[in-house]
Amino acid sequence: MIAIDLGSNSLRMIQMDCDKRCFTQEYDKIVKTAELLHSEGIIAEASIQRILDGFDEASSLFDFKKEKCVAVTTEAMRRATNAEYAIDKIYKHTGVKFEVIGAHKEAALTLLAVERRLDSLGFRGSFVLIDIGGASTEVIFKKGNLSESKSFPIGIVTMASKYPSRSEMDANLMEELLEVKAYVNEYHTREGKPDFFVATAGTPTTIAAFKQGMTYDTYDAARINGSTLNYFDCTRTLDELLALSVEERTRYVGVGREELIIAGVMIYATFFRLFDYEDSVIIDDGLREGLAISACEQTD
Numbered sequence: 001m002i003a004i005d006l007g008s009n010s011l012r013m014i015q016m017d018c019d020k021r022c023f024t025q026e027y028d029k030i031v032k033t034a035e036l037l038h039s040e041g042i043i044a045e046a047s048i049q050r051i052l053d054g055f056d057e058a059s060s061l062f063d064f065k066k067e068k069c070v071a072v073t074t075e076a077m078r079r080a081t082n083a084e085y086a087i088d089k090i091y092k093h094t095g096v097k098f099e100v101i102g103a104h105k106e107a108a109l110t111l112l113a114v115e116r117r118l119d120s121l122g123f124r125g126s127f128v129l130i131d132i133g134g135a136s137t138e139v140i141f142k143k144g145n146l147s148e149s150k151s152f153p154i155g156i157v158t159m160a161s162k163y164p165s166r167s168e169m170d171a172n173l174m175e176e177l178l179e180v181k182a183y184v185n186e187y188h189t190r191e192g193k194p195d196f197f198v199a200t201a202g203t204p205t206t207i208a209a210f211k212q213g214m215t216y217d218t219y220d221a222a223r224i225n226g227s228t229l230n231y232f233d234c235t236r237t238l239d240e241l242l243a244l245s246v247e248e249r250t251r252y253v254g255v256g257r258e259e260l261i262i263a264g265v266m267i268y269a270t271f272f273r274l275f276d277y278e279d280s281v282i283i284d285d286g287l288r289e290g291l292a293i294s295a296c297e298q299t300d
Contacts, residue, residue, distance in 0.1 A: 001016050001018055001069075001299070002016075002064065002068070002070070003288055003292035004070070004072070004098075004291075005072060005074075005287045005288040005291060006031075006074070006077070006090075006098055007033065007075075007076070008074065008076035008134025008155055008157055009032060009034065009155070009202070009260070010029065010031065010202065011027075011029045011051055012027070012028040012287075013026065013028070015067075025062065026288075027054075027058040027062070029050070029053075029054040030050075031051045031054055032050065032134070033076040033135075034155065035157060037076055037080060037158055038158045041079070042081055043082055043086040047086075048089055048090065052089075052093050052094070055096070064094060064096055070291055070292075070295045072105075073099070073101070074100075074135075075134070075151070075153070076134060076135045077098070079135065083100065087100070103149070106138060106151070108149075109290035109291050109294055110129070111142060111149070111290070112294060113288075113290035113293060114200055114283050114285055116289075117285045117289075118198070118281070123226075125196060127195060127281075128140070128141050129200065130197075130198075130199050131201050131286060132155065132204070132267055132268060134156055134157035135153065135155040136152060137180070139152065150183050152180050154180070156202075156203065156264040159267065160260050160262065160263040166242075166266070169262060170266065173267065181274050184274055196277070196281060197271075197281070198283055199268065199280045199281070199282055200282075200284070201286055202264065203264035203268050204268055204282050205219075205282060205284050206252070207233060207234060207237045208224050208227050208229055209223075209224060209252070210237050210240075210241065211229070211237065212224075212227070214252075215251045215252055216250075216251060221284040224282055224283075224284045225282070225284050225285070226281060226283075227282050228279045228281055228282065229280055229282060231272040231273070231278075234265050235269060238261070238265040238269075
């Protein structure tokens with residue numbers, strides 16, 4: 001079974017053997033789905049073509065016609081005025097029909113994958129999870145058997161489009177996150193501060209990989225899962241990445257991410273202050289893996 005997550009920045013696929021409960025093949029590509037979302041409110045033709053190119057590349061790994069596929073797409077398609085057109089064009093080219101899911105379902109599937117990974121690593125207790133995407137960020141609280149989440153229209157692609165320089169981002173980011181701060185404060189007052197802070201998605205995993213000396217091509221999720229980062233890891237990594245040439249920076253963050261790294265790192269770093277934690281646990285698993293796990297369990 002193939003699970004496909006078309007996010008606001010990335011196209012991510014994973015194959016799961018439902019009988020053995022293990023992942024077998026995976027693929028991801030930066031497609032910048034939300035590239036024109038802030039300025040024009042649409043999915044650009046160039047973005048659609050990058051998505052189609054991604055499927056063509058991935059066809060060497062997956063048989064989309066013979067294998068069961070479950071495919072979801074998130075914030076960019078939720079907001080784009082031409083989402084139906086884009087989804088139909090992808091379907092005609094690939095035979096894969098995407099479902100536009102709401103923020104709560106997105107958060108639930110991401111939480112499913114992260115919880116499974118945390119449990120396998122021996123982490124116990126309540127936590128707050130952030131999933132920083134291309135056009136939105138999900139904040140998810142888990143305490144015992146109860147969870148709640150809220151999605152905010154703040155992502156690395158849209159913020160990079162809105163504030164192209166580090167100084168502009170620094171001057172406006174806290175104001176952009178005021179609604180997040182209010183939600184977090186209200187939860188802390190009502191339920192108390194969670195035991196630990198968890199982060200998933202491309203920005204924290206890229207920082208964790210860079211800290212361990214991995215390049216984009218030598219990335220190893222097993223070494224990322226359960227590792228920790230702090231606020232100074234973020235600021236130090238950003239300074240070090242920006243000191244590199246574009247070509248060298250691309251070796252570490254991947255093609256298409258090099259101009260988004262400022263937005264991603266600065267958003268992530270700000271959450272340490274909003275949540276009042278010194279460290280965060282990094283988990284590689286996210287929506288893609290949660291979708292696969294859920295689809296296999298529903299098949300059972």
